[in-house]
Amino acid sequence: MMGHQRVEQAALFYEFSLERHVPADHLLRSIDRFVDLDGLRRELAPFYSAIGRPSIAPELMIRMLLVGYCFGIRSERRLCEEVHLNLAYRWFCRLGLDGDVPNHSTFSKNRHGRFRDSDLLRQLFEAILRRCIDEGLVGGESFAVDASLIKADANRQNGVEGEKGLPPQAASRAIDEYLDVLDDAAFGAATEVVPKFISPADPAARWTGAHGGQAFFAYSTNYLIDVENAIIVDVEPTTAIRQADVLAAKRMIERTAKNFALHPSRLLGDSAYGSAAMLGWLVDEHGIEPHVTVFDKSARKDGSFAREDFNYDPAVDVYVCPGGKTLTTTGTRVNDGETLLYRASKADCDACALKPSCCPNTPARKVPRSIHEKARDRARTIANSWEGRTYRRLRKKVEMLFAHLKRILRLDRLRLRGPNGARDEFLLAAAAQNLRKPAKLIPTPQPKPT
Structure with a gap:
């Protein structure tokens, strides 16, 4: 016999615990143990005014971005919708049941302002890496390095011939960033060879046919990893040519030695x-x-x-x-x-x-x-x-991280433009990948029986 749903009168009061409704084995519960944003607030303090209306808490925006990159939610508009509806996301973002989710435009305003001015995302990545080191997940003996092409947010059919250069009327934030890195050995000064095509939407992206198929505009994401547990110890964006990848490897090795006193005895690479x-x-x-x-x-x-x-x-x-x-x-x-x-x-x-x-x-x-x-x-x-x-x-551990980056985190194509946009996305994706490692390798402490 077909059953009927019983219509009940709405209760005046509900007893609801968000803590109880997030499963104990949920990935966000494991990740939450390794997210400490107290230091980031101190770094951001000089970039906020002491008077005026309170802003959206930076911790909330960072936690929402981590949710997006951990679960492959590429659109910030969709991220706001998912956080609004998903109980686990609300729990991780400390929103409770009634907390307001910020508008998606808040992310772009802070990204182009305070986050980049303070180099916040680099600090976030390094804070997570430092926690991995403290947990004993980084051996520091053997490092591996590699680069992978990530498609830029640039239509290949709208490219102009490299010899002709950009049209005089072209103007955008991506073009300003392109002009800023013309003398950078990781971008404009990496080679004297003029690319076949330039994208007016993102001129710093390099036209490449390295995959052997249809050519496209791309950036390179460079990973330096500790091979013991495949923890990413540094990440660097470059233009999509070999000379820039070699320079990125040197920069990452020197920066890791300076910031974390990690001096590997061997380096693996192709x-x-x-x-x-x-x-x-x-x-x-x-x-x-x-x-x-x-x-x-x-x-x-x-x-x-x-x-x-x-x-x-x-x-x-x-x-x-x-x-x-x-x-x-x-x-x-x-x-x-x-x-x-x-x-x-x-x-x-x-x-x-x-x-x-x-x-x-x-x-x-x-x-x-x-x-x-x-x-x-x-x-x-x-x-x-x-x-x-x-x-x-x-050495294949690096390639496995790139496969995870593109297939699971869905970062096979950039959403942000310009070298700064590429750096933001690569840092957040690497931070998300590093967070998932201790979450899976270190068991969650079980509550003591009362």
Whole structure:
């Protein structure tokens, strides 16, 4: 028999506890243990007036943003609606049942003002990282670095040719930010190559076809992680080219050492970080073992001897060719002072039976050697060792974080424009990812029985 809903007269009073209606195993309950915003209020105090009408509490806006980035709610308008309706979100934001949810426009006003002026989101990320360190989740021995492309909020069909530049009448906040970073080595000064297209909506975004399919405008998000528990120890936005990613890696390593006294003994990375200069920076300047694939283009396509066929003798600083002759250098550096050239004698090459296989098109053979070749050799030795093969697998932890960022947190495309917008989104997303780690790894204390 079909049942009927019983219509009851509305009660005059209700006894309702928001605390009881949030499940004990809800993710926000676990995350809430590691969110401490007292320090952020002190940092923001100079950016508020001592008189006038009270503003929306900054703690409320930060907690709402964390909810949005933890649960992949990309729209701030929709975030306000979800917080208004969801009991767990209200509990986490300390709103109770009757608390008013701020208007979505409040977020943009504070983001472009107080939050950026005070670098609040960087402080939020570092506060959460410091809590992870205090909980023992950061080993500090092995770091991994990588970058991933995130699509910019720019229509690829509206791009203008890079050679023509931006139209004279173009004006926006994103364009002002683009002009501000023209001399920044992580953006405008990363390369002298003019991009094929520029977006008038977000000119700092780089036109790239790195994924092999349809080209698009993008930024790079760079992660430096501790491989023990895949905690993100730093994040940096850059333009979407390799040179900027290498610079970001250096900045993140130095900033982590300065702010948290974390000095890793080894760094894991792919060939994008395997240039001679980068390996020299790691080994010679910072004493870090480079578990990095060496970027090497010495192999020849014509079948002639490659550089690896020549044996280097460090005792006398010469190369020995397959024919037993020596190649010496004058010590003159080329390629911006990064390379030495070792030359064979023309008389030796003319009389050598191996000349067709060595230097068929030149009078004598030349072998370039980087001034950082010792660091490159160290990276090659590590790559061929058992330890190197073991740590190479751990490098995938960074890629897993990027997959989580794009698929679970839904940050496969930016919503904010300009370098500052990219930095805001990347910092909040990294903070959310770091919060989820201790929430899952550290059990929630059980209440003592009464």
